[in-house]
Amino acid sequence: MTNEDKKCVAQFEIHYTQLLNQQGELVGALPEFAASAEALIALYRTMVQTRTFDTQAIALQRTGKLGTYSSSIGQEAVSVGIGSAMRFEDVLLPTYREYGAQFQRGVEMSEILRYWGGDERGMAYHAQPHDKAITVPIATHVPQCAGIAYAMKLRKQPRVAVCVLGDGATSKGDFYEGINVAGAWHLPMVIVVTNNQWAISVPREVQTHAQTLAQKAIAAGIPGEQVDGNDVIAMRHVMANAVEKARTGGGPTLIEAITFRMHDHTTADDASRYRKQAVVDQHKLLDPIDRLRKYLIQHHDWDDAKETALLEACTIEVEAAVRSYLDTPPAPPESMFDYLYETLPDALQPQRDEVESLGKLKRGGDHNG
Amino acid sequence: MAEITIIEAVNLAMARALENNPDVVVFGEDVGVNGGVFRATDGLQQRYGANRVLDTPLAEALIAGMAIGMAAEGLRPVAEIQFMGFIYPTIEQMICHATRLRNRTRGRITCPMVLRAPYGGGIHAPEHHSESTEAIFAHMPGLRVVIPSSPLRAYGLLLAAIQDPDPVVFLEPKRIYRMMKQEVPDDGEALPLDVCFQLRDGTDVTLVTWGAMIHETLQAADQLEAEGISCDVIDVATIKPLDMATILNSVAKTGRCVIVHEAARTCGVGAEIAAQLAEYGLLSLFAPVQRVTGYDTIMPMFKLENDYMPSTERIITAVKKTLEEA
Numbered sequence: 001m002t003n004e005d006k007k008c009v010a011q012f013e014i015h016y017t018q019l020l021n022q023q024g025e026l027v028g029a030l031p032e033f034a035a036s037a038e039a040l041i042a043l044y045r046t047m048v049q050t051r052t053f054d055t056q057a058i059a060l061q062r063t064g065k066l067g068t069y070s071s072s073i074g075q076e077a078v079s080v081g082i083g084s085a086m087r088f089e090d091v092l093l094p095t096y097r098e099y100g101a102q103f104q105r106g107v108e109m110s111e112i113l114r115y116w117g118g119d120e121r122g123m124a125y126h127a128q129p130h131d132k133a134i135t136v137p138i139a140t141h142v143p144q145c146a147g148i149a150y151a152m153k154l155r156k157q158p159r160v161a162v163c164v165l166g167d168g169a170t171s172k173g174d175f176y177e178g179i180n181v182a183g184a185w186h187l188p189m190v191i192v193v194t195n196n197q198w199a200i201s202v203p204r205e206v207q208t209h210a211q212t213l214a215q216k217a218i219a220a221g222i223p224g225e226q227v228d229g230n231d232v233i234a235m236r237h238v239m240a241n242a243v244e245k246a247r248t249g250g251g252p253t254l255i256e257a258i259t260f261r262m263h264d265h266t267t268a269d270d271a272s273r274y275r276k277q278a279v280v281d282q283h284k285l286l287d288p289i290d291r292l293r294k295y296l297i298q299h300h301d302w303d304d305a306k307e308t309a310l311l312e313a314c315t316i317e318v319e320a321a322v323r324s325y326l327d328t329p330p331a332p333p334e335s336m337f338d339y340l341y342e343t344l345p346d347a348l349q350p351q352r353d354e355v356e357s358l359g360k361l362k363r364g365g366d367h368n369g
Numbered sequence: 370m371a372e373i374t375i376i377e378a379v380n381l382a383m384a385r386a387l388e389n390n391p392d393v394v395v396f397g398e399d400v401g402v403n404g405g406v407f408r409a410t411d412g413l414q415q416r417y418g419a420n421r422v423l424d425t426p427l428a429e430a431l432i433a434g435m436a437i438g439m440a441a442e443g444l445r446p447v448a449e450i451q452f453m454g455f456i457y458p459t460i461e462q463m464i465c466h467a468t469r470l471r472n473r474t475r476g477r478i479t480c481p482m483v484l485r486a487p488y489g490g491g492i493h494a495p496e497h498h499s500e501s502t503e504a505i506f507a508h509m510p511g512l513r514v515v516i517p518s519s520p521l522r523a524y525g526l527l528l529a530a531i532q533d534p535d536p537v538v539f540l541e542p543k544r545i546y547r548m549m550k551q552e553v554p555d556d557g558e559a560l561p562l563d564v565c566f567q568l569r570d571g572t573d574v575t576l577v578t579w580g581a582m583i584h585e586t587l588q589a590a591d592q593l594e595a596e597g598i599s600c601d602v603i604d605v606a607t608i609k610p611l612d613m614a615t616i617l618n619s620v621a622k623t624g625r626c627v628i629v630h631e632a633a634r635t636c637g638v639g640a641e642i643a644a645q646l647a648e649y650g651l652l653s654l655f656a657p658v659q660r661v662t663g664y665d666t667i668m669p670m671f672k673l674e675n676d677y678m679p680s681t682e683r684i685i686t687a688v689k690k691t692l693e694e695a
């Protein structure tokens with residue numbers, strides 16, 4: 001029997017949205033929000049801020065002042081688009097490349113630096129009560145996102161849970177399990193797959209034979225779509241639609257944002273071992289910041305003076321964060337016991353005492369010698 | 370002969386196994402072109418081809434499950450988990466299947482696989498990249514757990530693990546991956562998988578340890594030597610099954626024992642050793658067994674990791690405490 005003899009029982013399409021092309025020209029209908037220069041400049045500012053931060057963080061790592069660091073350079077439109085489409089009371093479950101979203105949601109630059117500086121206090125997010133800390137074990141946050149979304153649904157709250165993960169992460173069981181239940185229970189959640197074409201050294205086409213990552217949503221019974229992840233207007237537009245749909249009972253959406261990892265996986269990686277610089281250079285032409293700048297120059301009187309002022313403001317802000325990070329007094333070593341349980345079990349008190357007294361000895365010693 | 374590091378010895382052992390046995394297959398995340406994030410598989414794909422040295426999709430349960438399947442078909446899979454912090458999705462596969470194939474089928478199907486992972490703290494890595502959770506695997510009946518601590522032992526024990534007819538979890542102390550060099554003849558000789566290594570002979574106290582802690586323990590033994598205290602130092606290396614005979618023999622001689630491990634204290638492998646000393650060696654002991662371990666906290670991020678891990682000073686203090694007893 002050939003397929004022509006068989007009845008077609010289901011058919012699917014994956015749609016792709018791009019509103020600004022590589023030259024910064026409008027190629028689709030301008031979404032309502034994007035009519036406002038202010039709104040666009042806010043997106044632009046956060047992207048520039050994020051890149052300034054990433055650049056400075058890499059420099060800190062290179063000079064021994066920060067641990068291993070993962071940058072979001074080239075992917076700013078994805079995280080900025082995500083953050084701009086969410087409400088404060090929503091919940092973000094980020095990975096290690098969503099600084100643009102985190103900054104918009106009240107996470108401080110100095111906290112991100114503390115985190116990569118090996119300090120748990122960098123995950124306390126004291127101005128952001130809702131969001132999860134950066135998830136490192138890949139895709140483990142997708143089922144958690146479903147749990148958060150279920151809690152929102154159970155309490156009839158008009159809130160949305162958003163999890164972000166990479167192209168590599170879509171190979172992991174947790175991802176499939178999480179999106180499946182999102183569909184089965186019609187949960188108010190949005191799953192953003194940041195397809196930056198690489199999972200460390202493994203290219204997207206080696207990771208999976210699927211034609212798109214968005215289509216993985218189809219198997220979970222939820223809508224999946226692609227967006228140009230280097231077009232912040234499209235990114236915000238598609239994200240906002242998905243978030244508002246989820247908020248108003250319309251169920252989950254999976255968004256595959258197409259972008260490119262411009263740097264090494266982390267500062268501990270050497271991408272020249274597995275990919276050609278020429279390929280990276282090609283993607284420079286797709287830069288999300290350059291693209292929106294071209295549009296702003298064309299349509300909203302953006303000019304060199306404004307650009308310089310913005311860069312200066314971002315540099316000052318990042319430098320202040322770096323100072324705050326470097327000036328952070330060290331945490332006392334015994335604090336490693338202080339957030340294990342609500343109250344420390346008696347059984348652990350002797351261990352805490354030992355760490356405290358050894359810490360005093362050692363640090364006292366450091367002082368004298 | 371050139372001297373090589375532990376990581377180079379791991380690479381050499383895999384190359385030797387790939388060379389000698391067409392059934393050996395090496396796979397994991399980023400092990401191919403990239404040669405592994407620590408370079409354990411550097412050059413192996415070029416030499417042995419992408420059919421035998423493969424990058425997997427990003428999925429640890431998959432990696433363990435595939436290894437079990439390949440092993441059941443008679444291949445000799447050597448699977449890499451990128452960091453021990455990401456090994457936990459393999460636990461279901463390991464405890465429900467790898468350990469049970471032989472038992473479940475009364476020997477009809479077996480599982481000669483190796484699951485390798487770098488483990489342990491001290492390299493200023495991000496969250497989840499520094500823990501020592503060997504006890505989780507040591508608790509699984511039917512599994513072997515092996516931890517090398519020198520280039521020679523890395524080479525010989527990894528070859529042994531690959532040749533062994535049963536599943537082996539092979540944990541590599543990444544802090545000392547490049548700390549020392551030794552001449553390692555590439556002779557394909559495996560080491561035994563069930564004897565401890567006596568690193569130093571002494572008379573006053575037995576120091577029992579494994580992995581990167583060998584370094585601090587030997588340092589402590591050196592400093593104690595200068596004070597006239599002589600230590601027997603044992604590298605357990607084969608965590609499971611445990612060679613208690615070597616440890617008991619040593620304690621019969623010294624009457625004192627200090628166990629050192631990086632992992633959290635409660636239910637760590639040190640607890641098993643101490644329990645067996647209580648069962649079989651109590652009458653040789655002049656003093657209570659001491660444990661110097663990580664604390665029962667989450668492994669702190671790196672600013673505090675040195676406060677968590679056993680230091681030379683903590684080991685020396687514990688030794689002196691055992692010597693206070695008559």
Ligand SMILES: Cc1ncc(C[n+]2csc(CCOP(=O)(O)OP(=O)(O)O)c2C)c(N)n1
Nearest residue numbers: 136137138166167168169198199200398455
């Ligand atoms: C469960 C798990 N396995 C392995 C790793 C090590 N690791 C960190 S990032 C990464 C690749 C992730 O690729 P992708 O999901 O595409 O995200 P990207 O880094 O490209 O943003 C790997 C293998 C991990 N953090 N967690």
Ligand SMILES: [Mg+2]
Nearest residue numbers: 166167198199
């Ligand atoms: Mg990726």
